[in-house]
Amino acid sequence: MKTGRQSSSQPQRRGAPRINSRLPIVIGNKTGMSTDISATGIGFEFDEHHEVGSVINFWVSLETPGGPLKLSCEAVVARAEKNGEKVMVGVKILNQSIEVLKDSEFLNKELHGDK
Numbered sequence: 001m002k003t004g005r006q007s008s009s010q011p012q013r014r015g016a017p018r019i020n021s022r023l024p025i026v027i028g029n030k031t032g033m034s035t036d037i038s039a040t041g042i043g044f045e046f047d048e049h050h051e052v053g054s055v056i057n058f059w060v061s062l063e064t065p066g067g068p069l070k071l072s073c074e075a076v077v078a079r080a081e082k083n084g085e086k087v088m089v090g091v092k093i094l095n096q097s098i099e100v101l102k103d104s105e106f107l108n109k110e111l112h113g114d115k
Helices: 107-112
Strands: 024-027 030-037 041-046 055-064 067-083 086-100
Touching: 024 041, 030 086, 041 067, 055 086
Parallel strands: none
Antiparallel strands: 024 030, 024 055, 030 041, 041 086, 055 067, 067 086
């Protein structure tokens, strides 16, 4: 099974450069953690499998100097591979919006390690 990751000697099929990241990802009431992000997609580890080709909705918590932001995304699953207890998921973003993360959305203290 192909992993979607290519060696440096092979050309990348992606349209945008990736940045390694560890950002909280929320799908429904479950959380995961990003592994990398680009302008067109996100890689993340999650506890549940998602079917390749399915469309999912999720949001990402972003810490900024102006305060926490919520990046909401609709994306199509491009890859999903079991990796130990986690599933490595790669998605291509179809639509996205950004807004201020509300206190009621809880993530800062629990997922960013603030006490």
